[in-house]
Amino acid sequence: MTPVLSIKNLSIDFLTPGRPVHALREVNLSVPQNRIVGIVGESGSGKSTVVSAVMRLLANNAEVRSGEIKFEDRDILAMRESELRALRGEEIAMVFQDPMTAQTPVLSIGQQMVDIQYRRSLSIKEKRQKVIDMLTRVGIPDPSDRMDQYPHQFSGGMRQRISIAMALMMNPKLLIADEPTTALDVTLEAQIIHLFRELKKSFDGSIVVVSHNLGLIAELCDEVVVMYAGEVVERAAVDDIFYRAVHPYTQALLDCDPARLDELSQTLPTIPGDVPDLQDVPEGCIFASRCDQKLQQCASNRPPAATITQAHDVRCHLVKDG
Amino acid sequence: MADLLNITGLGVRFRALSSLAAMLQNVSDPWLDAVLDVSLSVGVGETVALVGESGSGKTTLGRSVMGLVRPQKGSIQFGGTELCGLSEAAYKPVRRNIAMMFQDPVASLSRRRSIKAQISEPFKVHGVPVDDDETARLMELVGLNHSFNNRFPHELSGGQARRVGVARALTLSPKLIIADEPTAGLDVSVQGEILNLMRDLQKQLGISYLIVTHNLPVVRHISDRIAVMYLGRLLEQGDTRSIFKSPAHPYTRVLLDAVPQPDPAKRRELASIEGEVPSLRDRPAGCEFHPRCAFRQERCLSESPESRPLADGRIVRCHFPLEAG
């Protein structure tokens, strides 16, 4: 089965007054049909750049150096603006971090959700019925009354549910959720995670969850892509990442999460050192300067992506291909 | 342990409507209670974490100790001095002994002043001669080398700005530091550095911390005691270890259960709680938490519970506290 989304060898630079910033370097990832894929990384890892590239919403100073982004069998990077408009919202939809700014404040949410269906030849009544069905699915109480209210009349949690409803309105093949719970309180976060899991039962598209929150990734995803400083360092099924991580960065990241420390500790683990300067990308492995298991060749040779098992790729010299 | 900070019956209210608007809309009480009848103490060298969701009043409580918000009721005793009702001038000497770290590390630095100027600012404000050696020592203490002296806030990463915030809080050798979300906006690989730094400083200098946060996994490791707030009320406070082991208030349990676990084997099928924190404008009658409480009974709907101590010294504000285990 062809994956819904496949990114091959994607490299993106940001042009600055000084030297260009090599924000993404040879990124490979694929999102199979009907799966939830998590992209996890810290700030500067390039995870949001990947999302912007998929949506073709990159900043003006971005330059795609190489690679391709395929949505099913179509090349997103080669699409014209009119094709992109048909793609966005219709086939790929997005849920943003901040539910408070994701909706137009001057239109009722029902109006906004009816407008999303402008390509459909349905009567207004049918469109409104679809909106009511969708709002019911995401758990908005009394949708037929509340759909005529404006965004500010809803609480933060309800607004994130509405964002999700809007994204799913056109039944996209791919839903991208960019830090969907980061702006929410922990009890709401739990509710939204639960909602995603419920929706996945009836929604037959794929979901990409972008987050720095390992908890969210573990709760929700089938597969995980770990990014560091513009590269994919490891990708595997969720259990492989959380129980059998191979890349030292993945291991260190997991070790740092205080929620994973069972013993109460006086000193919290950290990853010493800084993310490398992406204007001047070091030769060799990108994580070498902070790695506690580094070998001699790590500083000079960039490790190739090695495949451990069928769905477990790692970019590290500690692993031999095979 | 002698108490450094002792808050009793504190109440902070904000005006929601002007008196004229209240009269026109026929609202008898135009005030919102952001903090309601809170009693809490912090011992010397102790770390107390104030946890809760947005709207719980935890930030307001922190700011009222700092004198940035003026409480209407109750008392705040700091080292034997009553802080409530002090004039701004009388508060000034207190500010040498209490420092605050703010939520957004970059935004809490003045945009157009150098890092060195910001760290030595408290000296100037308090008329203490600026000691360059002391500033250098502070920078070193928080792990910033001298090349940062002439930098500006926008040239720093979140972690570096956070360090500047710590250094500035330490400038006047305070006894108490109020840290508002000290890990907000930091990557997990960096947040440990800041928390370890804060802990090391506590050991060296005997500082007490009041940490305001919603980050429960972190709280478990760094605090001695925790206090859980909801809609301005303190629902449960006590020893961190025992609260994490067996929360007594249903809300505390819900809060702990809601944290997503970075372990795919621990996936939960159900969200631990329905609904959202109500607005301060619609404060529920009886126990504030009853609309969302899975254990509520008749009594909770009408009668507001009193804070009372449990056998292990915890204080819980609930008619029917959960049994241990």
Added chain:
Amino acid sequence: MSAPASKPVRSTQPRFPGLRQFFREPLGVFGLAIVVILVLGAVFAPYLTDYAPNALDIKSRLAKPSSEHWLGADHLGRDTFTRVLYGGRVALKVAAWSISLALLGGLLLGMLAGYGPRWLDNLLILVFDAVRSFPTIMFALAIITLTGPSINMVIMVIVITSIPVYARIVRTQTMALRESEFVLAARSVGTGWFRMLYLHILPNVIGPLLILASMDIPVVVTIESGLSFLGLGVRPPTASWGTVLADGYAYVRNTPWLLVAGGVPLILTTLGFTFMGEALRDVFDPTLKKRD
């Protein structure tokens, strides 16, 4: 300490990044060039011409532009080019004084209203709105008709009517800054109000305000010229672009160049300061920049 001393994020930054960017905006550089020429012309007027601005020479009455009189001469035989140069002095003097006084007043009152107690804010806002409700020109006409024409009166009128405009902007920004974390942080160490306004608020409001002021200069110059044209600004025979225009106006059928000589500097001032101000704004306040 266990934590390593980390490197600054950006180690090489140009010292004046804004300046370099400014020089990449062609219109801004064009504006700056005009402004420089106008200022130099006014400052060095005595060295640029052999005539005195008020020297009468009946022989050259209404002379055509020539090598002797570059822009001709007016009905009293005064050299127009000289009068335009000296008129620039009046224009720029009025602009400099009134804009700086208005800025100073606007900053002070605006920060007081924004940072001070509520009652003071209410009072100041009332005063600002009261002053702003007079149209500038009507206000000027009324005052000057009462007191007689003089440059100082023109400056005063402009200052009084501009202060509320600046003060309002400063007040809004101060109020936003007042709630920001760095101001709370400064308050938490005990920073007093004077130090707060001077060190923390002022540097953050002054930039946008200066840009705004540079775009207001042509407005002020136009007001001065307009009042002088009506005989309510400078006292004759003092040269001003307004009086040059007024003198030329009577002879427009025979000697149109007089009108051009008085009008072109006004147009250039407007273009120059506006282009410069817009480029400065694009450089220093990128939020207002048009997207390309």
